[in-house]
Amino acid sequence: MKKTYQIAYIFLAPALLTLTVFFFLPVLAALGMSFTDFDIYSIGNLARTRFVFLQNYQHLLHDPLFWKSLLNTAYFVLVAGPLTIFVSLFTAMALQSSLLRFKSFFRLAFFLPVITNLVAIAVVWRYLYHPRFGLLNYILALFHCGPIDWLGNPHWAMPALILLATWKNFGYFMMIYIAGLQTIPGELYEASSLDGANWWRQQWHVTVPLLAPTTLLVTIMTVVGYLQFFAEPYIMTQGGPLNATLSVVLYLYDQGFRWWKMGYSASIAFVLFSVVFLAAVLQLYLGKRREAWG
């Protein structure tokens, strides 16, 4: 018995070693750094660093830009998250239905944005959102609406990014849902139709409950991923206009890598880490409880 444990450790050693060196140690170092005012001056001379203990976290509490970025991120997660899940579930169900032809074509088409470089996507979407020549405003004009300055207006910039992020990401979760759908046995549908359930009732009483584990996975993945919202505002808006699209990670990046306030930046990272951690635990807990009821 003991011998098997030893062998297991040996097999685990390379992975544990890499994890320690490249993950646990840096995280510990960052935690230490978040208690200092490590910045550009410290890089040349460590004597120029002060140990400030919790002062960074205290400043964070009184930093209006941090709160703004937190609210923006919450806005993004709460709107883009459900939207992405809904769209991916909907398309997955559509692609599973026997009515649709050219399924593999659509599957590929919807998955393409996921593997396309965001920088390339941003170039195209900036044109779509252009207030004068953009396609979106052209369509709006057909309905006698607009024009909307999508990225230039502080109220519309976030919805514009939500739309972009949903479009870019739903394909990935759609694939997961398709895999989930394929595990549902066909007999259940046959049985339920014999019982007189129509298509809607089948979806509601068969598909949705049996997809619950998949949905839990997808929810956790979107929430954790979307809390780290960064690339879209970084490329499209740089957090503007009026900081309306400034996300926590973008703020962290600015503080850390534009202004080299590493200590402060590390404290933001740990606050974000706690938020992500709590969100994931809460979801798991709710998921488990649902299962217990199920």
Added chain:
Amino acid sequence: MIPGLKRLIPIVILLTVPVVGCHSLSKQNKAVTFWAMGQEGKHLETLLVKFARLHPEIPVKIQRIPWSSAHEKLLTAFAGQSTPDICQLGNTWIAEFESMGALTPLDSFVLGSPVVRSSNFFSGIWQTNVIHKKLYGIPWYVDTRVLFYRKDLLAKVGYRNPPTTWREWAEVSKRIKRASPPNEGNFANYFPLAHNNPYVPVILIMENEGRFLKKNKCYGAFEDPNTVKALQFYVDFFKNGWAPKNMSRVSNIYQGFQAGFFSMFISGPWDINEIRERVPSLRNKWGTAPMPKGKKSVSVAGGASLVIFKSSKRKSEAWKVIEFLSRSETQTDFFKLTRDLPAVRKAWSDSSILSDPQIRAFREQLETVQPTPKLAEWEQIASKMQEYLEKVIYGRMTLKQAVIDLDRDVDRILEKRRWLLSQNLLPE
């Protein structure tokens, strides 16, 4: 205890040795390493062909790094002690790298040099390299910002010449706005509002002799009346509809300039070629002019300098390379290759530069350029200023309140600097 573990140890050691070994190997390499960015890096090899002939004993190894990641890369290199011997450094970065103690003072090299003399260079540009009375870089090429304008559109509203004073500038903007068709909503000017692009208000403050900082650059001074007046002038462009506040409207400035969406903008020498190449149909319809005068006509000292890193083992060889690049013939060749404006005055006497009408405004402006405040925190402060100005432009806050809040934030940013000075950890 764990038999396998003992066998693992030598493997781990073997794996780590090459990483350490590489470091010492690269030190033995004789070549002078030279990091250059963007198009300068592209043309450097051609430029150094002659140098290789003159000094075959000093091989130069060029590494190109993109501008967008240059800052990060250099800081990481410094932290990891793998900086090059020579590097091209944007001259607004010099203060920052000096404050880290990354650069070699060059005064003694200049003293013994037959080629590099401060009087050969534009004084405002030279000054950007002097920090705490020591010289840390030799200007390589210069740039500054001037007014780009559409000759035909200004003529249409009665201006044969570009505006030379703030009052004329406001007047011509007003007329262009009034003459613009109501539906299309053209603007007279285009100023970028991105937080990393705050040069227009900075120039205007300089032109109005306003202050940015006070008390040994330890506190913000944006409440200075001259500064406020300059900022008010800037904000009024947006409030009067003489400049668009939504930057996303101008996804391509060359297209916007061509379409007459705006008739004036402020930019650097690189845009001369960009306009010529991208919108050739505008030929003869546009020109450049020195900044319209506030109390005086001033612009920012920009461009890049050549620095030698403190860790360099080949400083005297590196200096030879810098000396070669500072010769006026080399500077002329450099202009022909890259269209970067020469830092050495004498190089401007070459006909290829003199005959270019659009470069003339830059030549004139370069005599009156000023450096931005030389401290590591400057870019952050300037970006903060732009952030507040944006709020004023969008009507979220009055300018009076904005400068008060801005000074408070700047004081906070400079807290570290004040502490360092009080502990004598930073030279005065």
